[in-house]
Amino acid sequence: MTVVTRFAPSPTGFLHIGGARTALFNWLFARRHGGRFLLRIEDTDRARSTDAARQAILDGLDWLGLEWDGAPVYQSARAERHAEVALALLDAGNAYRCYCSPEELAAMREAARKWGSGRLYDGTWRDRDPADAPEGAAPVLRLRAPLDGESVIDDAVQGRVTVHNDQLDDMVLLRADGTPTYMLSVVVDDHDMDVTHIVRGDDHLTNAFRQSLIYRAMGWAVPAFAHIPLIHGPDGAKLSKRHGALGVEAYRDMGFPAEAVCNYLARLGWSHGDDEIFSMAQAAAWFDLANIGKSPARFDIARLTSLSAHYIRAMTDDRLAGMVEPLIAGRLASRLTDTQRTRLNAGLPGLKERAKSLVDLADSALFYCRSRPLEPDAKAAKLLDGAGKAKLALARETLAEVEGWTAESTEAAIRATADAAGEKLGKIAQPLRAALTGRTVSPGIFEVLGVLGKSESLGRIDDILEPTVV
């Protein structure tokens, strides 16, 4: 049997982080078993579905690298098939028409709550003669659910969960206007798409019981369920769209590499022993439903950040350059010149060691691309007081003499000068850093010297020593 999983978002908003993890788990499970991972857009709620949201979801999956197999299935296009199944259920006596008005239904719910009953619909029309139907009332179609006994689901994550059938009422299959309800659509689509494993948030756990009733009424094989715990916010409350959950694109915009987000998400609720950092290819080789935890996890941005820093450090300079260049161009409000690009590429090794995110990296790389004269920030300016300038002048004298300008040669020269002057290296290095970068924090100063080159370096120093009044 080929494993088939699916991710079935409704396009009513961006792909939020919880949905992304659900998609990831489905993807991982399918890959692990050499199966298929399908995408179904549940757009039957025409009023709330938007094309922008649909696109955001596709883009989000794409960014994360979660490729789905085949074309996405649009649930709205399958309404006829859903109705066909509902009618088959009716013919077989497993469904019936219900003519209750919304008012009657509301009254039933109120009564059920009052009595603490789980059965919200009392079955008024279950065995009533349709001839009794009120004039002109359009009926809904309801499933004839079992009255007693219990339903059991052997969930791959939650274990065996049992619910008494008296908790499950006769759910609506077809609305009065003939359109299918979600409960029916999901079952029909999952069946028709040959889905073997349904991996989704555990907010669907109770739905699974209702859905299993439909499968059984149709005589279809019930797929395996795996209801994964939801992700909570840092405060322990449910992380939802209205509760501070962000779309994956928000994390992309914060400068987190996709592989960091995937790694983080994979590790949230799932584990493979003590392994913390691994590629999705590795995860796909390891992935197992049994190792998904049953308790909800909190979203921890510090941990994501740490993974982000790791992946940025590990990235090749070429790839990294391609990712930060647009960010730097945005800050400069212009495309990079060849010189700027050359400096950026040469400076990347030292830069990426220190960056927490791509945004961070772009900010810290900016000084390589700025044109003279630089404007030192407040802390840097402080280092460039009278004493600082004296040290800077000393450094300039030394550097002007350096032949064969490299990080190594400039370091040797400055160290020798510092020794000769009886100064600690830091006393000279900090003003130098302030002059060359406009900051107090940067990659190693000799590396900066090497990347900038002799004339740019001396020029930046001169800008401080002999400011030209414009």
Added chain:
RNA sequence: GACCCCAUCGUCUAGCCAGGUCAGGACGUCACCCUUUCAAGGUGAAGACACGGGUUCGAAUCCCGUUGGGGUCACCA
């Protein structure tokens, strides 16, 4: 309210199913080392089995209860 689920360091978790570990790791925090700044790296520290009963020679592991948290209760998905 009814039904269902969950419970190990601040956070993510290993260990639980097949009782015996100084309850392990990672992130974060703190200290020290390295050091031209900041990171990275290295070393070390603090830090948890929610509570109460059982069962057992022995319980984080099995059972019951309590408390706490979460989810679901539509002609939404």
